[in-house]
Amino acid sequence: MTINPSGWRPEQGVANDTGRAPTFTGNRALMLEEPLIFEIGSTTTTGVDFGEAPSGANRLGGLDRTAPIGCYGLSEPETVRHFTRLSRQNYAIDLGLFPLGSCTMKHNPRINEKIARLPGFADVHPLQPQETVQGAYAVIQNLAVWLIKLTGMYGVAMSPKAGAHGELCGLLAIRAALEARGDVRQVVLVPESAHGTNPATAAFCGYAVETIPATGEGRVDFEALKARLRPDVAAVMITNPNTCGLFERDLKAISDAVHAVGAYVYCDGANFNAIVGKVRPGDLGIDAMHINLHKTFSTPHGGGGPGAGPVVLSEALAPFGPLPFVGLHADGRYELVEEETAGEDHPHAFGRMAAFHGQMGMFTRALSYILSHGADGLARVAEDAVLNANYVLRSLEGVLEAPFAASGPCMHEALFTDNGLGGGITTLDIAKGLIDEGYHPMTVYFPLVVHGAMLIEPTETESKASLDQFIGALKAVAERAQAGDQSLKAAPIYAPRRRLDETAAARKPVLSWKDLPEAAE
Numbered sequence: 284m285t286i287n288p289s290g291w292r293p294e295q296g297v298a299n300d301t302g303r304a305p306t307f308t309g310n311r312a313l314m315l316e317e318p319l320i321f322e323i324g325s326t327t328t329t330g331v332d333f334g335e336a337p338s339g340a341n342r343l344g345g346l347d348r349t350a351p352i353g354c355y356g357l358s359e360p361e362t363v364r365h366f367t368r369l370s371r372q373n374y375a376i377d378l379g380l381f382p383l384g385s386c387t388m389k390h391n392p393r394i395n396e397k398i399a400r401l402p403g404f405a406d407v408h409p410l411q412p413q414e415t416v417q418g419a420y421a422v423i424q425n426l427a428v429w430l431i432k433l434t435g436m437y438g439v440a441m442s443p444k445a446g447a448h449g450e451l452c453g454l455l456a457i458r459a460a461l462e463a464r465g466d467v468r469q470v471v472l473v474p475e476s477a478h479g480t481n482p483a484t485a486a487f488c489g490y491a492v493e494t495i496p497a498t499g500e501g502r503v504d505f506e507a508l509k510a511r512l513r514p515d516v517a518a519v520m521i522t523n524p525n526t527c528g529l530f531e532r533d534l535k536a537i538s539d540a541v542h543a544v545g546a547y548v549y550c551d552g553a554n555f556n557a558i559v560g561k562v563r564p565g566d567l568g569i570d571a572m573h574i575n576l577h578k579t580f581s582t583p584h585g586g587g588g589p590g591a592g593p594v595v596l597s598e599a600l601a602p603f604g605p606l607p608f609v610g611l612h613a614d615g616r617y618e619l620v621e622e623e624t625a626g627e628d629h630p631h632a633f634g635r636m637a638a639f640h641g642q643m644g645m646f647t648r649a650l651s652y653i654l655s656h657g658a659d660g661l662a663r664v665a666e667d668a669v670l671n672a673n674y675v676l677r678s679l680e681g682v683l684e685a686p687f688a689a690s691g692p693c694m695h696e697a698l699f700t701d702n703g704l705g706g707g708i709t710t711l712d713i714a715k716g717l718i719d720e721g722y723h724p725m726t727v728y729f730p731l732v733v734h735g736a737m738l739i740e741p742t743e744t745e746s747k748a749s750l751d752q753f754i755g756a757l758k759a760v761a762e763r764a765q766a767g768d769q770s771l772k773a774a775p776i777y778a779p780r781r782r783l784d785e786t787a788a789a790r791k792p793v794l795s796w797k798d799l800p801e802a803a804e
Contacts (some may be wrong), residue, residue: 327356472520476531516544696738708764716760716764
């Protein structure tokens, strides 16, 4: 086939509809084919005219460029069209339901974005004099108070930047508390139903990690845990609700058993949106728990900006939390306490988690979310998240196997397996088939305790109509999979690009245009 003016070639993998003639442009109605910028731009032209640079000495110390930089130049309309067309090939929460399990990809209220962009929030600098950012400190302090109240904890460290960073903060506080009493311990216990970052964080802190098995109903095996609790255990890291989408009903008993041997309980609070306003982790004996603000309190996970992972601490651990923290004086003035020799009010801080104070944009969004919902609204968030997940779970009965359906209602996400698929069809094939239905796939092959896992979190922001449409699409694909429909092996058919070799892409990425075979021709 002749290469068309857009640079499109059949071997690049543009999906062709069976029985339909290909278009000259490679476009499919309003789904516009867009080549890479290297194919349509030129290194010898630019969309902007620059005058000759004045001659003379510079301050580059001999590091000035000696060869062209190799950027591909486009005019302004070409640039705008290029990136707009690329954006149309991306899935987003503003286009439809995002069913990624364990990620809470929910709608981000626009009021939160508007507040975060207000002058005084969006344009503050971490090195400004403290008297000029009193409003920003008030936001941090007020958010901290809300987080403590919602969790029933004693203190909170606001500076951790995301979930795994929060895990690190919690374990460092636990280690500091143990060292303060001269108690050296070597082991952290992590249940199979915990998030995958938990064992990595424990290992990063220098602890040996031992796994606690799950029961047949997808929860922590309490008896196995109790049998392993000995004086060498520093902490247990438990995710609640866990990655099977289930609430750990024995958590209070677990906490009591862990405390009885002098260890601490770390809770991964990434799934806090399933219990916010309904359950206070502090009442369950938790010593430290991070909260993904970018999941529970506004911006969707991976929503185009930084996350935030404040860590709430029990009374036993609060003295060992990190600096800095915002303090409130009797005269109403806020102060950022950031010296490790801060004084009598925080003498045992283990140090700093970050160069500055945390993620100001996320703090502002989260506080806006909390205040706009109120206490009753936050409880409704949890209720709707659980209701929507159970609606998905029960609507797919008899279509996909749900391994823990008999364990009682799920929490914020529904878990399915690949059992019953025919003709060699796999979980991956179902995921690719969903792309043809216009959906980003659910989380696949996680958690690892379930073979061929499909983990779906509809979140609290989806309507019944949007859930019904998604359920209908997944049913249609699942029924094809059960019938062994081999056309699923070719999915996605209708996407701008066909199925990729994702393993090779991850292990052998081509990071330079010059490394592509076409560039060498």
